[in-house]
Amino acid sequence: MSEKKKFTYYPGCSSQGSALHLDESLRAIAPSLDIELEDIEDWNCCGASVGHIGGGQLPNLSLTGRNLAKAQERGKQDVVTGCAACYLNTHAGNEKIKNDVNVRAQVNEALSAADMEYDEDLQVRHMCEVIVNDVGLDKVREKVTNPLTGLKVAGYVGCQTVRPFAGTDGGGNYDTYDNPEFLDNFAEACGAEAVEYNPKTSCCGGSVAVMSPDRTLHLIKTIVEDAVEAGADVIATPCPLCQTNVEMYQDAINKKYGTDFHIPVMFYSQLMAVAFGLDGEKDAALHRNTIRSEKLEKMAK
Amino acid sequence: MTKPAPNTSEKYDLGFANWVYENVNGGDKLGLCMQCGVCSGSCPIGEQMDHGPRKLFMMIRAGMKDEVLSSNTMWNCTSCYRCVVRCPRSVPVTYILQDLAAKSVELGYAKPNENSKFSNSFWWSAKTFGRTDERLVTAKYYFSFGVVEGVKRGLDNLKIAWGMIKTGRMHLTMPHQIKDKAGLKAILAKAAEIEERESKS
Numbered sequence: 001m002s003e004k005k006k007f008t009y010y011p012g013c014s015s016q017g018s019a020l021h022l023d024e025s026l027r028a029i030a031p032s033l034d035i036e037l038e039d040i041e042d043w044n045c046c047g048a049s050v051g052h053i054g055g056g057q058l059p060n061l062s063l064t065g066r067n068l069a070k071a072q073e074r075g076k077q078d079v080v081t082g083c084a085a086c087y088l089n090t091h092a093g094n095e096k097i098k099n100d101v102n103v104r105a106q107v108n109e110a111l112s113a114a115d116m117e118y119d120e121d122l123q124v125r126h127m128c129e130v131i132v133n134d135v136g137l138d139k140v141r142e143k144v145t146n147p148l149t150g151l152k153v154a155g156y157v158g159c160q161t162v163r164p165f166a167g168t169d170g171g172g173n174y175d176t177y178d179n180p181e182f183l184d185n186f187a188e189a190c191g192a193e194a195v196e197y198n199p200k201t202s203c204c205g206g207s208v209a210v211m212s213p214d215r216t217l218h219l220i221k222t223i224v225e226d227a228v229e230a231g232a233d234v235i236a237t238p239c240p241l242c243q244t245n246v247e248m249y250q251d252a253i254n255k256k257y258g259t260d261f262h263i264p265v266m267f268y269s270q271l272m273a274v275a276f277g278l279d280g281e282k283d284a285a286l287h288r289n290t291i292r293s294e295k296l297e298k299m300a301k
Numbered sequence: 302m303t304k305p306a307p308n309t310s311e312k313y314d315l316g317f318a319n320w321v322y323e324n325v326n327g328g329d330k331l332g333l334c335m336q337c338g339v340c341s342g343s344c345p346i347g348e349q350m351d352h353g354p355r356k357l358f359m360m361i362r363a364g365m366k367d368e369v370l371s372s373n374t375m376w377n378c379t380s381c382y383r384c385v386v387r388c389p390r391s392v393p394v395t396y397i398l399q400d401l402a403a404k405s406v407e408l409g410y411a412k413p414n415e416n417s418k419f420s421n422s423f424w425w426s427a428k429t430f431g432r433t434d435e436r437l438v439t440a441k442y443y444f445s446f447g448v449v450e451g452v453k454r455g456l457d458n459l460k461i462a463w464g465m466i467k468t469g470r471m472h473l474t475m476p477h478q479i480k481d482k483a484g485l486k487a488i489l490a491k492a493a494e495i496e497e498r499e500s501k502s
């Protein structure tokens with residue numbers, strides 16, 4: 001792919017808060033990958049994994065309906081998001097709407113209250129899948145001007161980026177859901193070393209970790225511990241909630257288990273930004289990690 | 302974990318399974334479950350559930366309505382989808398649990414718990430602003446336990462919050478919000494109305 005490919009971009013709520021550095025680094029690397037991102041105009045929340053409880057199934061699905069109707073105003077190009085929860089909800093919701101005329105009719109009836117309609121058959125995709133399938137690893141390698149030589153990376157994929165859709169046609173068939181390799185491939189394409197890492201797709205606790213950390217600290221402990229034991233300098237992840245949970249609860253884990261963890265948790269896109277020779281702060285947003293990686297910061301331009 | 306088992310001296314609601322098949326999202330696939338236990342065995346948080354998904358599904362078939370709807374199974378589910386991808390019968394386990402959670406609130410079974418309080422705070426932000434303001438959702442959630450507990454939870458997490466503020470990942474000004482809040486409000490109200498209408502028909 002040498003020509004620019006245009007996507008309608010859905011940043012998601014975390015892009016304005018806890019995962020600002022995912023959004024900043026994605027926007028920074030997109031031009032290098034020949035991707036043009038055009039935001040959904042006035043996008044709203046996707047409902048995440050709890051919206052249906054507070055709001056009900058159809059109101060929750062209507063959040064996705066509104067985003068898709070807004071995306072359709074941009075044209076027929078694919079919708080892409082970097083957020084695992086946004087991807088899961090928007091992709092699952094879109095497939096449901098496309099495959100069930102009754103559901104589509106109900107969503108459109110709700111949207112009509114604001115004079116909106118979703119009558120397209122858009123595709124909703126995850127940024128990692130786009131990088132694997134459309135951009136290709138060769139392109140990533142080609143863009144590396146500042147290889148991350150000597151950086152050891154534990155590729156922590158998490159759940160919702162690959163589950164349940166990675167192994168499906170609609171999900172782009174770009175990797176498997178139980179032993180995905182794309183993140184390791186990204187790290188190696190950037191010149192870093194991907195360490196052997198078992199809890200790749202273990203769960204960090206998701207929103208349960210936010211509401212009741214006590215119930216899920218043991219899950220995050222395994223994710224951190226295995227990375228440290230494998231000799232990783234940083235954990236890399238594509239998921240906003242994984243990044244925040246695994247980063248912010250290390251203190252609580254240390255307190256509870258008497259450990260001494262302090263390992264940076266970065267987005268793959270931050271690694272790419274550094275490897276592409278982009279600015280460490282403005283583009284890679286390295287200053288946004290609460291546990292900073294000195295090693296990566298020294299490599300950054 | 303083993304408490305409620307079918308008891309022949311009790312009366313069970315045998316229409317409950319059919320009700321779940323017809324009314325719960327994904328419930329129509331529940332008949333495919335062959336009780337292999339792969340879901341429960343795969344669940345990262347199964348040991349904190351009253352009953353794993355496999356057992357809960359058997360209890361549905363057995364008509365144990367009260368026990369199912371008041372169980373904490375769905376409130377512990379992290380939506381990791383491991384059960385879904387592993388189920389040999391393609392039962393959409395996560396979706397079923399998610400909707401059972403919503404139904405247990407709707408039917409008055411669920412006592413307010415951390416997950417339901419968090420869900421309400423979350424929905425409040427989505428509905429009011431069109432966006433999740435992580436800061437306000439967290440604050441509203443903490444204080445849903447009362448002022449004392451709210452302050453305590455806030456203080457417990459002060460260091461985390463400060464880290465987020467320093468790195469610019471938590472802002473201190475007006476909530477992020479969409480432009481067309483009125484439009485979104487109308488859509489959500491209409492959707493709730495349709496859902497109500499459909500559930501009666």
Ligand code: SF4
Pocket residue numbers: 333334335336337338339340341354355358387388389390391392394
């Ligand atoms: S894995 Fe599937 S078939 Fe097996 S017990 Fe669970 S829901 Fe039933």
Ligand code: SF4
Pocket residue numbers: 340343344345346347354377378379380381382383384385394395398
């Ligand atoms: S989605 Fe829920 S029930 Fe299924 S394995 Fe994950 S936590 Fe367990």
